[in-house]
Amino acid sequence: MVLHAETLLQDLIERTRKHINEAEKFKSLPTETLNWRVANDSWSILECFEHLNLYGDFYIPELKKRMESSKTQPKENFKSGVLGNYFAKSMLPKEKLNKMKTFKDKNPIGSTLDKTTMNRFIAQQEKILNLLDKSRAVDLNKIKTAISISKLIKLRIGDTFRVVVYHNERHILQANNVLNSKMPAPKQLN
Template structure:
């Protein structure tokens, strides 16, 4: 994928705003609705959000630290996705309200049992921070800073790919959460 920073960031901000709006909708539902499961093996809406919170806990500080190390770029900045970054982004991206299922890493899986609506508040705070970080990325080279992945500290993606992964991953699990309550 190739895109100007402004185009990429605008698209990611739009998807983040949508996720915030969807989370605000979830906040209006009862605890019973948010903890409902059709089957014991699937996640309820709050488990979807808690899974995203665990990813936010991992990635947001790393993204912020890399942004702080960068100097503002000059002129029109462009992003070019890396081979691995494109693979991960395409793998998890929602395509026509459909997602391909993947097994979550154990350390990024929300515990079963009742979760409280504070999970939604935590998610909303993380999404607001993500919006701030996305805006800060408008004027940096998204190809240079490398962010380690949850898979391994040895596997790193460039900033643009990391941001795409975060936003697409959120979009994916928000769709899953909404499907559980509708």
């Protein structure tokens, strides 16, 4: 898959801005709503966002480090790698979200969370916006980044940005599904 580099970056920037707007909407909800789960083994809204924060803790420094150490010049087009394209496409939400196994260190289930989780997510997205803007000055094809599941596998930085942003989109949809499920009214104390 070949894309005009600026078109790709603009798409990722727009998606990231939408993610920030979604997170801002969630912040207005009561903490009780944000911590509610459909089932004991499913994630709450805050757990969806904490999962994204845990991935952001890996990818944001990785992206920044690789870009800062690069001496490449930007290219007009980005050509996705086979593995990178596969990972990116697998992250995109589908009509019915396919379940994926989460690594234990990225599974927030049972964490004690509050609205600071949302603030952290928004701050991370601001950093991603900054990195996407700075990536206009580098070759999205030549710079390689490690991925969270193995430091031995490297993806083109353009694919890594796609994976991160699409992964965010996937779990924001999951958080919206939690919100849209029929949450019981809080019990009133007599």
